[in-house]
Amino acid sequence: MRRLRIEQESNLPAVRKVPAHRAARYGLRSGALGLLLLCGWTAAPQGTGPGPAIGVSTKLPVPRFVSLRSNQVNFRAGPGFQYPVTWTYERAALPVEVIGEFDVWRQVLAPDGGTGWVHEATIRARRTFIVTAPQARLRRAPDEDSGIVAYLDQGVSGDLLSCDSDSDFCRVSAAHETGYLARADFWGAFPGESVK
Numbered sequence: 028m029r030r031l032r033i034e035q036e037s038n039l040p041a042v043r044k045v046p047a048h049r050a051a052r053y054g055l056r057s058g059a060l061g062l063l064l065l066c067g068w069t070a071a072p073q074g075t076g077p078g079p080a081i082g083v084s085t086k087l088p089v090p091r092f093v094s095l096r097s098n099q100v101n102f103r104a105g106p107g108f109q110y111p112v113t114w115t116y117e118r119a120a121l122p123v124e125v126i127g128e129f130d131v132w133r134q135v136l137a138p139d140g141g142t143g144w145v146h147e148a149t150i151r152a153r154r155t156f157i158v159t160a161p162q163a164r165l166r167r168a169p170d171e172d173s174g175i176v177a178y179l180d181q182g183v184s185g186d187l188l189s190c191d192s193d194s195d196f197c198r199v200s201a202a203h204e205t206g207y208l209a210r211a212d213f214w215g216a217f218p219g220e221s222v223k
Contacts, residue, residue: 077217082128089128092215093135094155095121095145102143106132114141120184122155122215138214154187154222156199156208156215163212165204169196176206192221 078088095116102114106129116137123145127134131147138157158179166173169191185201196207197216216222 077220082125084128084130087125090124090126090136090217092122092124092154092217093133093150094153095119095123096149096151100145100149102135102137102141102145104143106130106134106144110144113143116141118184120153120155120186122157122184122187123150125150154215155184156187156197156213157184158182158208158212159214160212163208165199165201165206165208166196167206169194169198169207171209173207177201177204179208179212187215187222190216190220190222192219197222 077091080089081087082089095118098117098119100116101112102116103110104113121137123135123137125133126136126142129144132144133147133150134142134144135150136142138159158181161181163179163183164175165177165179167176168174179201183201185199188198188200188205190197190210195210197210197213199206199208199213210216210218
């Protein structure tokens with residue numbers, strides 16, 4: 028049996044949440060998430076979504092999960108460019124929860140609990156996850172007794188491929204490995220949500 032331990036890739040930036048005033052002053056250099064991880068970071072509580080509300084602009088369920096499109100996304104204090112940037116997140120494909128809509132702006136909740144408004148062009152519908160457990164087991168089948176494909180360290184992210192509504196596991200892919208991850212070990216899917 029081949030066992031693989033997947034750690035945060037060193038060539039990918041860690042999830043960085045940079046206060047806007049520091050981003051301009053220090054050239055977007057901050058280890059905020061690293062500090063959060065070392066101090067026993069836990070993810071923000073997820074909503075009960077998707078839905079039951081419907082977005083006024085998209086007619087899609089609110090809340091719902093999406094992901095950041097690029098390695099630098101500004102979270103603003105309000106829905107518009109006239110509002111100040113409160114945080115800059117530096118991690119493409121980071122899952123965020125849409126909790127509100129106004130025109131082309133989406134109010135989102137990040138895994139660390141940060142909220143803000145982002146332009147719709149900075150997010151995409153692709154479903155992703157981020158490991159919140161200190162170490163998660165990627166399994167061959169959606170069963171606690173199934174063989175282990177890999178160990179995923181806290182902060183590792185990847186694609187959320189599918190979830191059955193009645194299962195405690197979701198099918199995911201990370202670092203060229205595919206398997207099943209317990210819902211309790213990651214942030215990016217609602218309890219009982221079906222993802223196709």
